[in-house]
Amino acid sequence: MLAEQGTPTSAEADGSVRFITPPPGAEEHLDAEYDNEPLRFRTVDNILGDASLPGQAVRELDEQLFLASAEEPPTLEASKADVRWRRAMEEQMASIEENKTWELVDPPVGCKSIGLKWVYKVKKNERGDVVKHKARLVAKGFMQREGIDFEEVFAPMARMDSVRLLLVLAATRDWSVHHLDVKSAFLNGELTEVVHVHQPPGFVIAREEGKVLRLRKALYGLRQAPRAWNIKLDTTLATFGFKKCSSEHALYTRRSKEGILIVGVYVDDLIVTGSEQQEINKFKSEMAAKFKMSHLGMLTYYLGIEVRQGKQAIELCQSAYALKLLERAGLKGCNPTQVPMQEKPKLSTAEKVDATHYRSLVGGLRYLTHTRPDITFAVGYVSRFMEDPRKNHMAAVKHLLRYIAGTCALGLAYPQRKKTSDLHLFGFSDSDIGETLMAERAPQACAAAACHGIWLRRLLKEITGQSVAAPILRIDNKSAIELAKNPIFHNRSKHIDIKFHFIRDCMERKQVILKQIGTEQQLADMLTKPLGKNNFEKLKSQVD
Structure with a gap:
């Protein structure tokens, strides 16, 4: 059920930020002319003192301003300014080498090797706090050709309907729901195809610059990587005694004298629940013996959905996600509306609006419907106009966002019920x-x-x-x-x-x-x- 829960100029050509400094005597002139009026601006010297910095200091200031404005560096060179990103890259390389992902070989004759690049991501919790700086080595999979470099790429993932069903069942039976994450999951997928890649940027082996890497296991970015990982996980769970559900291939069950254990899979995120806590602990130990795992404890945050497991109910909410959506739309702090859509909407033709921005907002709203059935019709209605959105359509979207602004705490609640067979x-x-x-x-x-x-x-x-x-x-x-x-x-x-x-x-x-x-x-x-x-x-x- 729904329930409550100095003045900088614009960036110059080099991308840095500069400050306006008035010419000598300008301050005295202004003070004399406007002696009885408040000062309209402050100079850098008023705040920091002498603004003349040596070249190295200017570069350091530029780097600090960059890191303050962009948490995720776009390039390898930009990441070198922060030791946290360097440490994250070293951890990724250590995982790859420990996993024996590749071997150094001479370049194959008549075969092109795939390039690699670093991708950086700041991971946050449901409150928006930074919990980890993550660097991932990614293959440029767009260079691969179907039928030559890979065959099958499909990998099943649990649908949101299935996830909600698990949570309803857990709430009804008074089961706890746990969250596991497989570290660098795709690196465990074993390749059947022959794939060569360049050496990682920033980690090229000295005096071996001309050689390439032959992959034994998958890397993120490869087209076949999700399928390879899913096959590895499926085989592993089968050895643990799990049976795949024929109605939902991303759900697995294991029954024993002690009780039932259920696992839901979404790429490298595992949701685990069951009738006995000791069976859950046993499964955690089994997985830790096979893969590098992050045991995240009780499920609290999953794919942008906040989960609260209380004594009376399991509650789902997307308040943090909704606030980000409002901020993206420029409606943070707006006046709320009382209904998602007017009772008799009349969306006639009008001037066009930015289609990309419109689709971005509607796409975000569609994801919000996972925990907000009250906005389902309104979201479906505005989705009809994504091909050619007009001003009136955008007005309807903003009306819906204003309703969300006043109901951010709403979500789904699955209460515990009287136990029955x-x-x-x-x-x-x-x-x-x-x-x-x-x-x-x-x-x-x-x-x-x-x-x-x-x-x-x-x-x-x-x-x-x-x-x-x-x-x-x-x-x-x-x-x-x-x-x-x-x-x-x-x-x-x-x-x-x-x-x-x-x-x-x-x-x-x-x-x-x-x-x-x-x-x-x-x-x-x-x-x-x-x-x-x-x-x-x-x-x-x-x-x-």
Whole structure:
């Protein structure tokens, strides 16, 4: 459910910052002319004293200004000014050498080697505090050719729906959720192709400048690196006794006499939960024996989502992410609105706006919907205009951002419930009438909801090993339910017959149950149409 939780000039050609210094006597002239008025500016000499610096001091000042304005250096040369980045690069090289990632060889005849570059990243926690300076050696994978340099690149990752399902299950069963991170995960992926790369910038071996490196294991940036790492992890988990879920290939389960253990994989981030703490500790030890691991303890921050595990509930929130989005839009500290979108939006054509900026904001809003179902419809609506956004469309986006500004603390809360052996799934389905008949839109929405419910039921049954009752789907269109039970073939229903056939088959097989619900209790209205303040607040308070 939703719940609360000196004056610098512009940069010169060399990129440095300079200060304006008035000519001799300017201060006395100004003091005499404006003796009774406050001083409008201050000079560098007023603040720092003598501003004449030797060349070395100027360069050091420029470097300090650069480091203050840009936390992540864009080049190797820029990183040399900070010992923290040098240390981070040395740690990365030590990991690569310890992992026996490559071997030094002569350049292959008739084969081009791939270049390498350093990428720098400041890692922060949910409060925005710097926790680590990370340097990563990356291959220029854009030079690789499919079918020659690599074959398969796909690697499954847990969907956000699956992650939320794990958290709901953990909250319901009073399980703790832990977070593990594999250090330099891609370096563990074993390559089947022959790949040569240049020696790393800044770490070229003396008197061996003409040689190249043949990779035994993957590097970040290689097109096949994600797949190689996933194969390595999948094989390792299988040796630990885990079974991959057929409904979600990024979820693994292990059952024993002690209990059940569940692992969700998103590249190198592992979410671990289960019925017994000793099984979780055992898995941590097993992984530490195979890979270099970061044991991050209880899950608190995952892919930009803040997670709070309390005694009463597990809560998800993206308040820090929302604040960054507001800052990017230039709306930090703006006056909030009470609803995400006006009840009857009229977005007529108007002058064009910056399409890149518009898409960036809408993309950020789409990610925010993972914990904010109350903005789902508004985000979907403004997403329609990403191809050719206009001024009125941007106004709708800003209206939505102002609503977020007043509700940053909102998120999802999964409360603990009375322990029971039975598992139930409930859903709501509705479609906005718009410009078409409800009879045409309702079966489409109902069929989509039925598919999702069937998948969730199958996944939940596979994870827990328990029987799960057929999901109950509540819709407020009684005629759609009757038509799904007893389809009447006439001119207006022939073209939607396939959807009704699917729903009817699901009902006959007892894969889904349709139930009629009053319009005033249809929670899906919040996801399918713009609502007035009273209706919106009423439905938002009922989301559970």
